Amino acid sequence: MLTKNVHGYTVHYKRKARKGVDHLAYVLTYDEANSLFQSALNTMEKVKFEDRVGRNFTLRRIGIAKFSLKKRKGW
Numbered sequence: 001m002l003t004k005n006v007h008g009y010t011v012h013y014k015r016k017a018r019k020g021v022d023h024l025a026y027v028l029t030y031d032e033a034n035s036l037f038q039s040a041l042n043t044m045e046k047v048k049f050e051d052r053v054g055r056n057f058t059l060r061r062i063g064i065a066k067f068s069l070k071k072r073k074g075w
Contacts, residue, residue: 001013001014002014002015002018004021004025006021006024006025006033007024007025007030007033007034007037008065009037009065009066009067010065010066010067011024011059011067011068011069012062012066012067012068012069013068013069013070014070014071016071017057017069017070017071019051019055019071020049020051020055020057020059020069020071021069023051023052023057024036024059024069027051027052036049036059037059037067040059040060040061040067041061045060045061046058046059046060047059047060048072055071056071056072056073057069057070057071057072058070058072
């Protein structure tokens with residue numbers, strides 16, 4: 001499992017979800033990415049999103065400021 005700090009949040013992910021981490025870190029603005037993290041923090045649920053080319057990902061809270069990111073089936 002790989003780990004990356006994205007906008008102050010620790011994200012754990014497998015290699016196949018790297019495009020999703022890059023999308024959160026480098027493509028989305030801080031406010032856009034923070035909105036996804038805050039949704040996962042507030043609901044304690046998973047937040048589904050897709051990148052700009054249609055790949056599907058799920059962001060899930062696993063602790064205080066810790067998240068897991070998984071690639072969902074699809075593109």
